[in-house]
Amino acid sequence: MADTSVVYPVIRLIAVQLPALVVAASILYVAAICIYRVYFHPFAHIPGPFFAKLTDGYGLYHSWLKNTHLTIHRLHEEYGTIVRYGPSKILVNDVDGMREIYGYYANFAKGSAYEVLRFNPVHSVFNATDKKMHRRKRRLVGQGFSDSALRASESCILEHMDNFVNAFLKSDDRSNTRTEWSTAKDISVLSSYLSLDLITDLVFGKSTSTLTKPENRQFRSLLVTTGYRMTMAFQMPSAFRAGKSGHWLDLGTWTLHNVDKLRAQWAAMLRGWAMDRIQAEKTRAEASEPDRRDMMSTIINATDPDTGEKLDAAEIGAEAFTLITAGGDTTSVGISATFFYLSRSPAAYERLVSEIRTQFRSVDDIRIGSTLSSCHYLRGCIDEAMRLSPPVCVPLYREAGLGGATVRGIFVPEGCVAATHAYAIHHNEKYFPDAYSYRPERWLPPSKQNGNDEISVTPDAKSAFLPFSHGPRNCAAMNMAYLNLSLSVARLLWLADFRIPSYPGLGCIGGGDPNSKDPMRRREDEYQLYDIFASDKKGPMLEFRRRDISI
Numbered sequence: 013m014a015d016t017s018v019v020y021p022v023i024r025l026i027a028v029q030l031p032a033l034v035v036a037a038s039i040l041y042v043a044a045i046c047i048y049r050v051y052f053h054p055f056a057h058i059p060g061p062f063f064a065k066l067t068d069g070y071g072l073y074h075s076w077l078k079n080t081h082l083t084i085h086r087l088h089e090e091y092g093t094i095v096r097y098g099p100s101k102i103l104v105n106d107v108d109g110m111r112e113i114y115g116y117y118a119n120f121a122k123g124s125a126y127e128v129l130r131f132n133p134v135h136s137v138f139n140a141t142d143k144k145m146h147r148r149k150r151r152l153v154g155q156g157f158s159d160s161a162l163r164a165s166e167s168c169i170l171e172h173m174d175n176f177v178n179a180f181l182k183s184d185d186r187s188n189t190r191t192e193w194s195t196a197k198d199i200s201v202l203s204s205y206l207s208l209d210l211i212t213d214l215v216f217g218k219s220t221s222t223l224t225k226p227e228n229r230q231f232r233s234l235l236v237t238t239g240y241r242m243t244m245a246f247q248m249p250s251a252f253r254a255g256k257s258g259h260w261l262d263l264g265t266w267t268l269h270n271v272d273k274l275r276a277q278w279a280a281m282l283r284g285w286a287m288d289r290i291q292a293e294k295t296r297a298e299a300s301e302p303d304r305r306d307m308m309s310t311i312i313n314a315t316d317p318d319t320g321e322k323l324d325a326a327e328i329g330a331e332a333f334t335l336i337t338a339g340g341d342t343t344s345v346g347i348s349a350t351f352f353y354l355s356r357s358p359a360a361y362e363r364l365v366s367e368i369r370t371q372f373r374s375v376d377d378i379r380i381g382s383t384l385s386s387c388h389y390l391r392g393c394i395d396e397a398m399r400l401s402p403p404v405c406v407p408l409y410r411e412a413g414l415g416g417a418t419v420r421g422i423f424v425p426e427g428c429v430a431a432t433h434a435y436a437i438h439h440n441e442k443y444f445p446d447a448y449s450y451r452p453e454r455w456l457p458p459s460k461q462n463g464n465d466e467i468s469v470t471p472d473a474k475s476a477f478l479p480f481s482h483g484p485r486n487c488a489a490m491n492m493a494y495l496n497l498s499l500s501v502a503r504l505l506w507l508a509d510f511r512i513p514s515y516p517g518l519g520c521i522g523g524g525d526p527n528s529k530d531p532m533r534r535r536e537d538e539y540q541l542y543d544i545f546a547s548d549k550k551g552p553m554l555e556f557r558r559r560d561i562s563i
């Protein structure tokens with residue numbers, strides 16, 4: 013039998029000392045990690061804020077403040093082209109570096125930051141991290157955005173464009189006479205309704221109808237809250253759990269618990285809608301009804317040209333969720349930013365309405381086709397708005413693969429992360445002189461520019477324009493996004509004039525506030541974005557009046 017006079021003191025010693033030992037060991041461990049990260053990490057020589065060298069909490073904090081894009085731009089101005097934004101993360105504000113990260117042959121791929129965004133058990137084209145798996149999904153999903161699928165979706169798109177225009181003009185009659193000025197309308201809200209109604213209709217054949225049914229408008233806030241969680245998880249994946257709403261180890265559970273509940277409801281509803289859509293497509297096939305072949309039916313029926321395989325039901329469900337998240341609000345940021353900058357640039361506004369109103373004889377002529385694509389100034393206005401306020405305002409992180417990679421001469425070890433941030437490179441004076449000015453003429457070919465102000469973007473600057481990212485993981489639906497942006501802006505401006513409301517306080521909504529506590533948010537003429545992976549936004553508030561087209 014053990015001698016209790018020895019055992020008890022030992023147990024007492026352990027009970028008293030152990031917690032202290034554990035605390036001391038933890039402090040030593042954390043201190044050793046900090047010392048390694050600051051002095052010995054392969055990125056130790058890269059300049060950046062001290063806190064970012066220690067922890068991804070730096071990026072998490074700024075995503076919580078929703079000012080990631082402004083912070084990154086400021087850091088590049090302070091530290092230069094290459095900045096350390098986390099212990100194992102660098103940001104590169106340069107076209108050559110951007111190509112080395114996102115190009116077709118780059119040894120970089122989406123990594124843990126995307127895994128944690130995955131809500132479904134199955135990967136989608138957006139969050140697939142394995143390159144081979146992504147190539148297969150992209151081949152299949154990409155068919156939904158082909159020219160023929162877009163044309164087949166046109167009537168659906170135009171129906172929602174009509175609802176959008178009617179929301180401003182308070183009348184769906186097509187009379188040719190001028191009306192009174194409307195009350196002030198919030199473009200950001202109405203364009204969000206348009207984006208969501210349209211994408212749900214294209215994906216599920218069933219729309220949220222938020223433009224016409226006010227009782228459905230809670231759907232928009234679901235998208236915003238889902239995005240907020242995504243952007244935080246993206247910055248510090250180790251603190252979040254993929255697809256585990258309510259998991260106690262998930263930081264989102266503690267900081268955003270309502271978001272988790274709402275997100276789960278939203279996902280369940282979308283899953284149900286996706287299953288209905290697949291079933292409807294099956295029934296249609298069994299009844300040998302002619303195929304609608306719109307965006308989603310194309311995706312459901314798409315076959316891999318190499319293997320003949322199709323996406324299975326679970327994969328289609330995952331794609332549906334991704335398409336709603338990726339397409340549900342991004343286009344609306346582009347629309348809102350375009351109206352914001354036009355409302356502050358009378359010369360651009362005049363030139364644009366003159367182009368639209370001379371190119372088309374009626375609003376119904378504004379549809380897919382060569383006339384719309386030949387509206388160069390319209391495209392310039394949209395591109396310049398997305399340059400100044402790019403809808404996706406997180407840094408799109410890529411992880412170096414086996415053996416590591418080199419970016420601008422810097423070795424990025426396997427598993428470490430690099431990114432080029434759209435907002436920062438769009439404001440880089442090397443590519444876009446007078447970077448904060450709204451100048452749609454930049455995007456015109458020299459022959460189309462007025463007068464002597466030939467400021468066309470250089471080929472390098474074209475490559476620095478990244479609203480849709482670059483390379484094999486760029487936006488799968490870029491054509492559709494441009495179509496929706498062009499149709500919404502052109503149709504509304506063909507029918508109506510707008511003005512900034514004179515009521516104090518209304519006209520400035522959407523811009524920076526000269527008295528803001530945050531010095532990065534004081535530019536009155538800059539459309540303000542709030543990082544929720546894509547962007548949240550407010551305004552602009554504008555009044556509309558149907559123009560007189562009888563004369």
Ligand code: HEM
Nearest residue numbers: 137138338339342343346403404408480481487488489493
């Ligand atoms: C102005 C509107 C839009 C902008 C600025 C935009 C921008 C982007 C960007 C920057 C990415 C890359 C994201 C990343 O690397 O993590 C992306 C990917 C994607 N976008 Fe868009 N997007 C827009 C509209 C849409 C719409 C309307 C849809 C769907 C209907 C869509 C579907 C997708 C998909 C599926 C991907 C993933 C592609 C892949 O990884 O292969 N986007 N988008």
